[in-house]
Amino acid sequence: MRSEAAGPVRFGVLGCASFARRRMLPALAASPDARLVAVASRDRDKATETGRRFGCAAVLGYESLLASSGIEAVYVPLPSMLHAEWVRRALDAGRHVLVEKPLAADHATTARLLRHAGSRGLVLMENMAFPHHAQHTAARKLLADGAIGELRDFSSAFTIPPLPEDDNRYLPDVGGGALLDMGVYPIRAALHYLGPDLEVAAAVLRHHRGTGAVTSGRILAHTPGGVTADLHFGMEHSYRTTCEFAGSTGRLGLDRAFTPPPDLRPVARVERQDHREEITLPADDQFATVISAFARAVRSGRAGRADGLAEAGEHQARLVTAVEEKARRFGL
Structure with a gap:
C-alpha cells in the first residue's frame, strides 16, 4: 500500500526509556525524514519533561x-x-511501527506480527541499527574483495558490565535477559555476514540464581558449508562489541561493531602473514540511517518490510528460539 502522504513521517513514541532519550529521540527530532509529534508515558511528569526536551x-x-x-x-x-503486545496494538490502530530489538521474544510471535503488518499494508521494522552503519558496508566489501581470502570462521561479542540490581533486564518477564538484549546483536551479525541458513549447533546460557534471567551465554553456529560462528554475549563482563573474521589468508576485525557514536571514525584491522593494516573509516550515524530507511519504506508502500530487514529479523528470532532449545543451563 503506497502512502498518499508526503513529507516527514509523523512519529509518536510509546515510552520514555533511557536509550530512547539518549539516542533515538534526538535522531528522530533531527531527521529531515521524521517529525516527532508526541511522546507517551504512564508517568505524567516523565512525559511532560521528555516532551519539553524534544519539542x-x-x-x-x-x-x-x-x-x-x-x-x-x-x-x-x-x-x-x-x-x-504494543506492536500488535499499534498495527491494529493502523500505525506503522519501528520497534526496539527484539521485535518479540520468540520466532512464532515474530512471524505472526510480520504477517499481520503485511496484511494491513503497514511497515514493521525492528531497530537493529548496526547493519545500516557504513563500517559494515566496508567490511563486506573487504571480504568480497578477498582481503583475507576465503572466510572460514566468524566470531562476535556484545558484553557489558553488571547492571544495577533493579534493572528490568534481570526480570525475565519484563526485560527478557541478556539473550534478548545483547545476544541478538552477534546473532544478527552472523546472519548479516554468513547468510540466512545459519544453524545453531550448541549453546550455553548462564542464569541469575535469584530471578532466572539469562545473564550471559555462548553460541556455536555454522553454515551448511561449514563456516563457523562463535557468538558471545552477556551482562557480567567488561564492555566489548566486536566482529572478527578469520579467512584462509588473513584476519579482519571491527571494534565498536554495534554501538559506534555518530562522530566515531571506526577502524577496520586487516592482518595477513606479511601485512598489517588499519583502515580508518568514515563516521556515520546508524540511527539516522535507520529512520531514513523506515521513512522510505512507509512512503514507498513496502508493507511489512524495510530494506529486506524483516526477513533478517525473522531469521534472528528463529535462531534465538534454537539457542533456547539447544542450551545447557547454568546458574550464577
Missing part, C-alpha cells in the same frame, strides 16, 4: 497516543517482553 506533545498513556489522529507511525522502546 513535542506529552501524552499520558500509550492508548491515548495510539488514538491520536496526528500520528502515522510509532517508535516502541518499551522493555523487551512488552514489545509484542
